[in-house]
Amino acid sequence: MPNRRDLLRFGAVSLGGVFSALLAVPGVRFLLGPLASATAERAFQPLTRLGQLKAGEPQAFAVIAERRDAWVKYPREPIGSVWLVRQPEGSNPPVLAFSAECPHLSCPIGLTPDRKGFLCPCHGARFTLSGAKENAVSARGMDALAVELSGGADPEVRVRFERYQPQVAEKKPLA
Numbered sequence: 574m575p576n577r578r579d580l581l582r583f584g585a586v587s588l589g590g591v592f593s594a595l596l597a598v599p600g601v602r603f604l605l606g607p608l609a610s611a612t613a614e615r616a617f618q619p620l621t622r623l624g625q626l627k628a629g630e631p632q633a634f635a636v637i638a639e640r641r642d643a644w645v646k647y648p649r650e651p652i653g654s655v656w657l658v659r660q661p662e663g664s665n666p667p668v669l670a671f672s673a674e675c676p677h678l679s680c681p682i683g684l685t686p687d688r689k690g691f692l693c694p695c696h697g698a699r700f701t702l703s704g705a706k707e708n709a710v711s712a713r714g715m716d717a718l719a720v721e722l723s724g725g726a727d728p729e730v731r732v733r734f735e736r737y738q739p740q741v742a743e744k745k746p747l748a
């Protein structure tokens with residue numbers, strides 16, 4: 574049968590364990606900070622409703638998200654921008670999403686004057702509305718992003734924003 578001294582020792586050891594665990598939490602958060610930030614960027618972000626998009630008419634949207642690093646949690650702010658292109662009725666997928674960062678050297682991609690394609694103003698890379706490259710300036714087409722629709726009659730269009738390495742033919746996510 575444990576005596577009083579054993580019980581006191583057991584209590585002290587248990588309390589020590591609890592305090593050690595509590596002290597370890599900020600340390601673990603510190604270590605996982607950059608990981609948490611990358612996860613936030615890769616989460617699906619709501620951009621608009623399907624009913625706000627017209628088939629064949631590209632629209633640009635800012636991606637607003639909370640950013641945090643190992644020490645600081647920043648308020649929600651723009652972390653990038655995305656082009657959405659609604660497809661004709663009955664298409665699957667109903668919406669295409671592309672990063673607005675040019676795969677050549679990361680300038681923001683705009684539209685051609687007739688709005689029937691994409692054009693990067695920096696060095697003249699051109700892309701179709703399906704994101705395929707139309708000249709040799711960029712090593713690859715525009716970076717397609719994952720899209721999901723959620724909700725009922727007029728679903729929310731959500732996009733998973735991600736950045737990719739410029740100047741290479743293969744689409745490689747930035748670390």
Ligand code: FES
Nearest residue numbers: 675677678693696
């Ligand atoms: S950065 Fe777009 S064409 Fe060079």
